[in-house]
Amino acid sequence: MRLSVNLNGLKLKTPLMLASGTWGLGDNIDKFFTKEEVETYIGAFVTKGISVNPREGNPPPRLCETPCGLINSIGLENPGIKEFKAKYLPMLKIYNIPIVVNLHGEKIEEFLELVEALKEEEIEGIELNISCPNVKKGGISFSSDPKAVEDLVKEVRKSWDNFFAVKLSPVGAVFEIAEICQKQDVDAIVVANTYPALGVINLKPLKIIKGGLSGPAIKPLTLRLVYELSQRIDISIIGCGGIISGKDALEYLFCGARAFQIGTANLIDPRNVIKIIEELKTFEI
Amino acid sequence: MRLSVNLNGLKLKTPLMLASGTWGLGDNIDKFFTKEEVETYIGAFVTKGISVNPREGNPPPRLCETPCGLINSIGLENPGIKEFKAKYLPMLKIYNIPIVVNLHGEKIEEFLELVEALKEEEIEGIELNISCPNVKKGGISFSSDPKAVEDLVKEVRKSWDNFFAVKLSPVGAVFEIAEICQKQDVDAIVVANTYPALGVINLKPLKIIKGGLSGPAIKPLTLRLVYELSQRIDISIIGCGGIISGKDALEYLFCGARAFQIGTANLIDPRNVIKIIEELKTFEI
């Protein structure tokens, strides 16, 4: 099949984007891929969620495996926008593929500050994380508050001309928020982030982890969202949830997604990217 | 551990209930269990969803396996309340364990008609299915309409004195509905039914199935709901979602459930029931 995709101006060589938070910030990429491989197989990088100030993230345990799934509660560990620009962005720029910065804020002002800080950089796109279920303020509240999302998206659109995506939470007012994004001229929505979940690390004494569920377990749930959304609205959809094979990716594309992101698959094997694209290539379409 | 449970008067020898729709209506039980086994291991039967009129269910495909999960779209195939009482109930009555009838209606009047029809029978309990994601009217609408649930529950409670449970959908206004159940004196809530999902049966031409996801894949999601609900409200919770081992069941009990139901596990192996209870027994508590 033909691999290149144009998402409202964002040109991807392949429909595969590396999902936020599952491949770092470019610091270890060269250990697993040659430059040529990156530029052949990866449609775009999406960075780990970046906030205004550095965040050290949540205390352990941050991970728990579940049947065909993974719960994470990283708590948005990241170096903050300043260090990101100084230290990490140059490493990413080595590669000739689009960079999409995933932004995390707890208030509209924070998002706008991040957008402002990125304007002077040559960055192809931004993706707003309004869905992270791990941080009480920000994440959860936006996804259940369409009005807040509307205000946020309107302001960001005003000050950012390049590619602009919003990453939805799979829970909350999904359809309403998708419609708002369409109306406010957002270029694409990423459907979706992780699902609120709980894992038991130890029974007695009870030790639990609350976090977001990702991986193959959630594929049928997010696929349903992508399908229903694509039936109702016109905005470009980037599918994200449980893809670990070329066949999984095709399911998303056939159910209405124009591109897709892979997350947990990178953690299982960083070179799954290549397997997925090679599998897509062999598909007759 | 001690196995017997008293759920507001419903006495269970074990906390294990057979979930609705996953073990039939009693017609094949004797092929897999002796009477003694049933009475030793199974806390209560919950019947397949029963409606006023017979329903032949949805056209195939009705099932699709997903990673660690199963999508079903049975469409509430059932013989209707009349035939249920005449033909199936007597088969269930052979066993000396509580029978809980799962009721499906699309309007309040239907539920009330069902309750009326069951009054003359010696039945220990009813469970209202307000959550089935497969039937457009009824199911989906109740779970996103707390007011409708309030009216329904109030009416049913007036005319049914025995054990009365409401089975919630895991999506929609879960917390609001749980609170309504508590306020209206419902004896227990079942948390929860299946998750709206989509499976791809064939890519080209695209053939999909929309239905409800069950099985181990959903365990971390429903466990989260059970935990959060148990922190907020006081009503007895019956956990249901992805239990296939004694350890899974314990996780629910430790996270706030007083009893649990097993569904998909029955389809994998009808005798999983026994394995689960034997595993629970060995647990020191």
Next chain:
Amino acid sequence: MHFGKVSIHKRESENIYLLGIETSKEIIKNFQPGQFIKIKINYRLDPLIPRPFTVHAVEENNFYILYQIKGKGTKALSKLKEGEEVEFLAPLGKPFPVLQNYVICAGGIGIAGFGYLLQCANSKNRFKPPDAIFYGARSKSELVRLEFLSEFKIPLEIATDDGSAGYKGFITDLIEEELKKEHKDILACGPLPMLKKIAEIGKKYKVRTYLVMETFLACGIGFCRGCVIPLKKGGYIHLCVDGPTFLAEEIDLETIS
């Protein structure tokens, strides 16, 4: 579930394997031709649901299934090693009907269930031997168990799509030739297009025609109601308890794809 041990696991063609399972005679004595088992594939959670396979043959305290690799379940099954323990539920479903003057027709892996029918018919059981076996496949290399089949001394008609063995073309052509000569009942198992064609032929020659159907199963025992086959008269029938063999005229083959 019952327990057994892999007694033999042999590749019969590129994608077809013969799996022998040793278990107790107590269990096997209840097996009838046309019935199936549901086998738990590996001890982990993926694939989640045990997969169904017809009983292919029985020998002392061993039974055999003949299976083709289709997806993840059968791929996982093919990794089983001799000596490994397996869990299965059996016997499930209804036996083949007892027919008098009939032929059997197998397309590809559809041959699997007929082995045990032939064995039973051979041992003065209530089942009667067919007058002929019609067996079609894509090419010679996909025709399996020919030696075993020939033991029963029943005329074997072969067809392959590429003509690499027997008649070049569809096995249904050969059946039609046979029915032109003499009317006989048909018991058929194979891919859906073949079954649809067989149903047509059966109707044309007014013979009783039985088709072995397939659908994804969950419980295999009537619990879940997931395995429906649409009926001509409306409504559905459940493959796992009422089938897998059905009278062609009763099934709404049109709506199945």
Next chain:
Amino acid sequence: MHFGKVSIHKRESENIYLLGIETSKEIIKNFQPGQFIKIKINYRLDPLIPRPFTVHAVEENNFYILYQIKGKGTKALSKLKEGEEVEFLAPLGKPFPVLQNYVICAGGIGIAGFGYLLQCANSKNRFKPPDAIFYGARSKSELVRLEFLSEFKIPLEIATDDGSAGYKGFITDLIEEELKKEHKDILACGPLPMLKKIAEIGKKYKVRTYLVMETFLACGIGFCRGCVIPLKKGGYIHLCVDGPTFLAEEIDLETIS
């Protein structure tokens, strides 16, 4: 991921197995003691995430891991048969520090990583042999690879909880005795309570104390940020890239459970 083939798979005690993987010298030549691999367990989706194991030994184009059955991943691993293909990511993490006058201390399966350290120290590599090996386990039957360990002619001190071999009691008692005599650095791997005790002893005798830590890993390569160990000075460090071996004094052992 790299590919390899199971060259040996041997039970060493009730719950401990030795798994040899044959792969290319190109890959193995990069392995250093203290580093680990992440092995994909079975080709299906459950368990989903490859599990980490320290390199236990290296021989020609084979490397070995020594592992204990804990949960579903290690149980699945134990079913691997000789000759089967395995996929792994390696080498991961930082090597052990290079120490001069030191002892190693292993509790239970904690012995795994030290095999390769001893091999390297033996072959005039930059790693130096320890002055002694302290090895504790619950009972004699759980002490594994003693023959292999004895090849290096380094004093081996044994302790078992039940006294069935060596000193009856904790291995940390023996270490403390040793340090009373002479101050030496410590490199320790084992269960958390042992590591906490070692950290105390190290502090008391003012010796450099390194602990091999554990946590559930996802990526194993710095991508996911899931493998944090809390630091005394506040903040976290990532086990998979900065560890698994850490200076005891830097880690906030109190908050780890």
